[in-house]
Amino acid sequence: MREYETIIARVEALARDLGLSFDPVVFRLTDSEEIAEVASMGLPNRFVHWYWGGAYKEIHAQQSKAVFSILELVLNTRPSYAFLRRTNTHLQNLCVIAHVYGHADFFANNHWFRKSNKDILNLAEQHARTFRSFEEKYGRETVERLLDACLTVATSVNAFERDPARRARRVIYHLEARAPLQDYERYILEAVRQEAEYFDLIQRTHIINEGWATFVELELLRELVSARQWAEVSSSICSRPTTYMIGYTLFQHIRRTWGWQKALEVRRFYEDVRLIDEMLTQELVHRLDLFVYDPRDRTKNTDVGAVKEMLIQQKLYKGDPPIEVEDPTGPRDLTLVHAEEGKKLDPKRIALYLRSVYSLWRNPVRLRANGKVYTYDRRGLSTS
Amino acid sequence: MRVHRARIAEHKHDQLLREYLKQNLHELIQQKELVIDGKVKTSITTLDLPTLRYGEEERFLAQGAGQAQGSGGQGGEEVYAVVGLLGGDHHGKELRVELDFEEFVRLAQEVLLEELQLPVLHHVRRGGEVETEDLLELDDLDRWGLAADLNLEETMVTSLLRNIRERGVAEYDVDLRLDGWYFVEDPTVDRNHRSLEIYVLDISGSMRGDYLALVRKMIFLLWYALERRYPTNLRRYVVFQDVAEEKTRDEFFSVESSGGTHISAGLEKAMELLEGVSEYDKYLFLFTDGETSSGDFELAKRRFEEALERFDVVSYGHVNPGGRGIGGFSEHVQELSRRRPNLSFVNLVDLDSIRQALREFIPYLSGEGGTATCGSTRRSSRGWRRSPGTWA
Numbered sequence: 001m002r003e004y005e006t007i008i009a010r011v012e013a014l015a016r017d018l019g020l021s022f023d024p025v026v027f028r029l030t031d032s033e034e035i036a037e038v039a040s041m042g043l044p045n046r047f048v049h050w051y052w053g054g055a056y057k058e059i060h061a062q063q064s065k066a067v068f069s070i071l072e073l074v075l076n077t078r079p080s081y082a083f084l085r086r087t088n089t090h091l092q093n094l095c096v097i098a099h100v101y102g103h104a105d106f107f108a109n110n111h112w113f114r115k116s117n118k119d120i121l122n123l124a125e126q127h128a129r130t131f132r133s134f135e136e137k138y139g140r141e142t143v144e145r146l147l148d149a150c151l152t153v154a155t156s157v158n159a160f161e162r163d164p165a166r167r168a169r170r171v172i173y174h175l176e177a178r179a180p181l182q183d184y185e186r187y188i189l190e191a192v193r194q195e196a197e198y199f200d201l202i203q204r205t206h207i208i209n210e211g212w213a214t215f216v217e218l219e220l221l222r223e224l225v226s227a228r229q230w231a232e233v234s235s236s237i238c239s240r241p242t243t244y245m246i247g248y249t250l251f252q253h254i255r256r257t258w259g260w261q262k263a264l265e266v267r268r269f270y271e272d273v274r275l276i277d278e279m280l281t282q283e284l285v286h287r288l289d290l291f292v293y294d295p296r297d298r299t300k301n302t303d304v305g306a307v308k309e310m311l312i313q314q315k316l317y318k319g320d321p322p323i324e325v326e327d328p329t330g331p332r333d334l335t336l337v338h339a340e341e342g343k344k345l346d347p348k349r350i351a352l353y354l355r356s357v358y359s360l361w362r363n364p365v366r367l368r369a370n371g372k373v374y375t376y377d378r379r380g381l382s383t384s
Numbered sequence: 385m386r387v388h389r390a391r392i393a394e395h396k397h398d399q400l401l402r403e404y405l406k407q408n409l410h411e412l413i414q415q416k417e418l419v420i421d422g423k424v425k426t427s428i429t430t431l432d433l434p435t436l437r438y439g440e441e442e443r444f445l446a447q448g449a450g451q452a453q454g455s456g457g458q459g460g461e462e463v464y465a466v467v468g469l470l471g472g473d474h475h476g477k478e479l480r481v482e483l484d485f486e487e488f489v490r491l492a493q494e495v496l497l498e499e500l501q502l503p504v505l506h507h508v509r510r511g512g513e514v515e516t517e518d519l520l521e522l523d524d525l526d527r528w529g530l531a532a533d534l535n536l537e538e539t540m541v542t543s544l545l546r547n548i549r550e551r552g553v554a555e556y557d558v559d560l561r562l563d564g565w566y567f568v569e570d571p572t573v574d575r576n577h578r579s580l581e582i583y584v585l586d587i588s589g590s591m592r593g594d595y596l597a598l599v600r601k602m603i604f605l606l607w608y609a610l611e612r613r614y615p616t617n618l619r620r621y622v623v624f625q626d627v628a629e630e631k632t633r634d635e636f637f638s639v640e641s642s643g644g645t646h647i648s649a650g651l652e653k654a655m656e657l658l659e660g661v662s663e664y665d666k667y668l669f670l671f672t673d674g675e676t677s678s679g680d681f682e683l684a685k686r687r688f689e690e691a692l693e694r695f696d697v698v699s700y701g702h703v704n705p706g707g708r709g710i711g712g713f714s715e716h717v718q719e720l721s722r723r724r725p726n727l728s729f730v731n732l733v734d735l736d737s738i739r740q741a742l743r744e745f746i747p748y749l750s751g752e753g754g755t756a757t758c759g760s761t762r763r764s765s766r767g768w769r770r771s772p773g774t775w776a
Contacts, residue, residue, distance in 0.1 A: 037390035048389045051433060053397025056390045128389070152433045242447055242466045293446040293463050300446075300463075310445040321436050344439040352434030 001029050004084065007224075008097055014220050015101040019264060022104035024079040027097070031086050032063040035073050038083070042199055043075070045121060047128040047191075049147055072096040074103045076202070078118040091229055095217055098224070102216030105267070106209050112160070112271050113209075116201050117194075127191040134184050143188070149356040150189050154196040155318050160204065160271070169324045171336065171357065172196070178331070179360050189360070204315055207272045211247015214240065215255075215263070218248075242288075246311075249288060250279045272315045280308055321345055326368075334361050338369035345369045351381045400431055401483075406495045413492065414597040417638035424488040485634065493608045496601055500739045538565035579665035581610060582654045582695075584622045585636065586672035586703070588645040594705035598732050599671045600637070602701060605742055606669065620657050624650030626677070630657065644677035647713055651687035658694055666694070671701040671732075674714030684713055688720075698727045701741075707733040 008027060015022070038044045040056035074082040082100040084093050107113050117123060135143045156170040167173045172193050175181075181189065202209070214237070221233055238245070255263045266275065282304040285291075290307050291300040301307075316322070321343065326335040334357070338345060350367065354376035357365045364377040375382050405412065418424060445466045483491070540556050543563035547555045558564075583603060585591075591599075610617055621636035622628055625643030628650045647670075654668055668691055676684055692698055700721070702714040710718055710731060721729035730741040 034388070037388040040390045041393070044388075046389065048392045048396070050393055050396035050400055052390055053393035053395065054431060056394045057397065148433065152435055155435050289448040290466070291446055291448070292443050293465075294443045296441050301443075307445065310443070314445070321438055323436060338436075343442055346437045346439045349434050349436055353436050356434055 001027070003090075004029075004093065004097065007094060010224065011094075011097050011101055011220055014223055015098075015105065015216070018216070018219060019260075020101065020105040020109075020216065022080070022101065022108045025074075025082055025100060025104050026079050027082050027084055027100075029086050030083045033060075035083055035085060036060045036063055038073055043120065043124050043195075045125045045128060046195070047124070047131045047147075049144075049151065051151065072099060074100050075121070076103075076107045076113065076116060076118065077121055080104050080107060091225070091232065094224065095221065095233060098220040099213045099217040101220065102213030103209065105216065106205075106212050109268050110205065110209075110271075111269050112201060112205060117198055120195075120198050124195060127195065130191070131188065134188070138184065145359070146185060146188055147192070149359045150192040152353065152356040153360070154192050155320050156323065157193055157196040157200045159197040159200040171323060171325060174325045174334070175357075175360050180362055181360065185360075200318075203318060204273070205271050207243050207247040207250075207311075208267065208270055208275045209247070210241075210244045211249075211251050211275075212267045214244050214248040215251040242290075246280075246288060246290075247275070249284055250275060253281075253284060254279060273312050276308055276311050276315075280304060280311075321369075323367075332363040334363065335366040335368065338367070341371070350374055351376070354381060397431070402491055402494070404431055405488075405491050406498075409492055409495050409601075410597055413600045414593055416592075416596075416640065418600070419485050419634040419637040422485055422634055424483045424485055485637070489604055489607065492601075492604050496605055496735070496738075497608070499735060500605075500742070533567040534560075535565045535567055539563050579610070579617045579667060580658075580661055581606075581617055581619045581667045581669065582622065582657055583619065583636070584624065584628075584650045584654050584668065584670045585639070586625070586645055586647070586650065586670075587623045587639045587641045587643075588625045588673075588675075588677075589642050590645075590673055590675065591703065592641040595673065595703050596641070598705050598734075598738075599701070599703055601735070602671070602732060602738050602741075603669075605738060609742065610667075622650055622653045622657070624653065628653035645672065645675050646680045647672060647674075647676055647684040648680050648687045651684065651691050655687075655691060655694055665696045668695040668698045669701065670698070671703055672713070673703045674710070674712040674717070676713045681713065685716060688717065692720075692724055692727055696726060699730065700727065701730045701732050703732050705733065 004027065012025075036056055036059040040059050041052045046052070072083065072085070074080055080100070080103070082096075082104075084096055088096065107116075131143060131147075153172045153175060156172045158167065158170055161167045161170075168177065172189070176186070176189055176193060179189075218234065218237070222230060225233065237248070240248075251263055251266070254266055266279075270278075285302060285304045285307050291302045292306045292310050293300055313319075313322075322339040323336050324339055326337050328334065336357075347370065350369070351374075354365050354367055354374060358376045364375055367374040367376075373384050375384070412418075412424075415424075446463045447466050448463070539558060539560075540563075542565060543556055543558040544554060546559075546563060547553055547557050585599060619633065621631045621633055623631055623636065623639055624646060625641075626646050626649070628646070630653060631639070650670065650672075654670075658666060688698075700714070700717045702710055702718070704710070704714075714729075714731075717727070718729045718731075721727045728741075731737060732741070
């Protein structure tokens with residue numbers, strides 16, 4: 001770690017010169033194993049669930065492939081914790097350090113991120129321990145089944161929505177408010193929802209956050225490395241994930257068009273949806289070679305409007321089909337509606353999904369989709 | 385030792401995966417390309433959280449290959465779905481399950497043995513292929529081995545415990561068949577493999593679906609049995625239709641079935657592989673439905689005679705998932721097996737017939753007396769011929 005201390009101090013000073021500000025960052029040298037462990041759960045100390053196990057295997061397998069391996073990990077806490085991979089080259093870790101300061105600046109300044117729970121590690125630990133005590137009291141299988149159902153509906157959270165009436169249109173909030181749950185069940189649903197909201201915020205700022213960090217990384221490195229190293233770094237940028245490239249390209253465009261101050265302003269007030277909506281242009285879509293692909297007739301649509309719509313939809317519903325709760329006609333009524341009538345839902349998943357919702361709602365659940373009404377009750381799935 | 389929660393989660397995921405494999409092994413095993421880059425890949429919806437998704441045919445955001453990544457050439461357009469738009473935790477992302485082939489084989493063997501109600505013997509830390517770069521521990525112990533490799537201490541302890549258990553006396557009354565423990569050599573040091581197994585598979589047009597599933601199950605179980613008896617064995621793979629070809633293990637499990645059935649070609653290729661081989665035992669496993677292409681019957685008969693001379697054991701699996709009558713070349717081999725001690729004929733109809741076959745071939749898998757036939761020089765027309773001195 002000592003070999004990096006002077007360089008960390010230099011990067012930090014340079015970052016402040018650029019006008020960035022951040023909470024202290026604690027760096028730790030670690031191995032791929034630990035990065036895979038933390039990345040698969042999203043946090044170092046979340047409750048145990050088999051789903052993270054699958055993610056762990058996937059990441060662990062990827063770690064051996066150079067192109068897709070995770071080089072860096074940083075936690076949005078106060079102070080921020082960042083992990084440097086021991087097997088990275090010196091130059092790679094230099095990039096990581098500069099990149100991390102970009103994130104730390106974003107954590108501290110972005111309007112949406114400032115509202116996030118900086119004490120998430122303690123909260124997650126508390127959840128994990130409470131779940132374990134529930135397992136002892138109510139049985140492991142009961143708790144695991146409940147967690148499966150809660151995590152299934154948890155993708156419907158919206159960390160940005162403050163209006164209670166509109167929030168209630170999302171399945172998880174509706175269930176939390178009205179499902180006939182026991183106290184420990186409600187605690188679990190609430191805990192899963194809180195953690196999901198924490199991640200929802202990260203997901204809705206993923207493009208801008210990574211874009212900003214990459215942008216800052218390159219700004220800082222330009223000052224730090226030799227010409228040869230600079231060539232190496234800048235040419236390797238293209239192999240970063242597309243999301244990084246979209247954000248990075250947008251910030252480059254912003255700086256060139258409106259100057260550095262505008263870039264700082266965007267990182268403060270924007271999130272992904274606004275960034276894409278306002279800043280993505282037809283020219284940038286071409287440069288990034290983005291398009292909407294239709295597998296039915298194998299056509300590409302490179303229109304900026306179509307690409308924007310697709311990106312924004314991903315952000316609003318996490319790529320899930322948009323499902324809303326219809327105004328209930330009675331206390332036991334729960335009808336879900338798929339808002340995009342033209343698109344078909346995978347029928348194999350409908351039964352499994354509705355069974356999960358039913359296990360929490362405990363009364364018949366209806367879903368309007370694919371031109372039909374699916375009903376799940378104690379007899380199972382029926383269609384009309 | 386620190387065990388991270390992600391590892392506990394991984395263990396839970398494994399348990400679910402095992403459960404899934406149990407229920408779906410038959411479909412999984414007949415995937416046309418079972419192995420891709422050493423992995424068994426499959427999409428498992430039940431091992432995903434059942435969030436709603438669009439059907440496959442919906443539009444998605446994509447990116448071209450670009451210049452930097454080198455496009456596919458041939459004028460074909462390359463389309464890559466843009467993934468990872470969300471970052472943060474992986475929740476809600478569809479997980480594709482990839483298993484190492486070794487891991488898949490191990491799980492499949494467990495599932496099959498359980499289904500067949502055969503005993504699961506102690507775990508050997510290796511998968512299907514024994515030729516490995518990994519160094520094994522030299523002090524590995526096994527219940528089967530060469531007389532010279534007997535581990536006397538371990539054998540005496542086992543014997544003592546057995547005598548106390550069975551007769552209530554603390555005596556070192558060793559019965560090698562029941563108490564013997566042997567050192568197992570390290571195959572990477574000692575290249576003198578105990579046996580050579582050649583698997584010859586018919587991949588003519590008819591060998592697909594249930595046919596393939598049955599053959600693969602049989603091969604997995606053969607591996608399981610042979611791996612424990614001959615830890616240092618060598619395996620080679622041949623596929624044939626109109627022509628024959630040697631394949632790597634992975635290629636062997638990703639074959640496209642097509643063409644005619646020239647059994648003679650398969651046998652010729654198998655015998656070619658015997659050039660310069662010095663292993664004790666040479667096993668030939670031939671799997672086919674026996675429907676020879678016209679004109680090949682007589683030649684195949686001759687080649688089969690030759691193979692019987694050159695291999696120590698020839699095992700012929702008539703792949704017959706429908707359970708129809710036995711005709712064609714298979715009928716000829718069945719007839720021959722009554723007279724030839726080193727030829728065994730198996731009519732592979734279903735799992736039950738695999739069980740029958742294994743129980744006859746591999747006595748210790750029958751669960752009756754475990755190693756009871758160890759040490760005998762019994763030659764059975766339906767059993768393995770053992771070369772003297774191969775094992776105690």
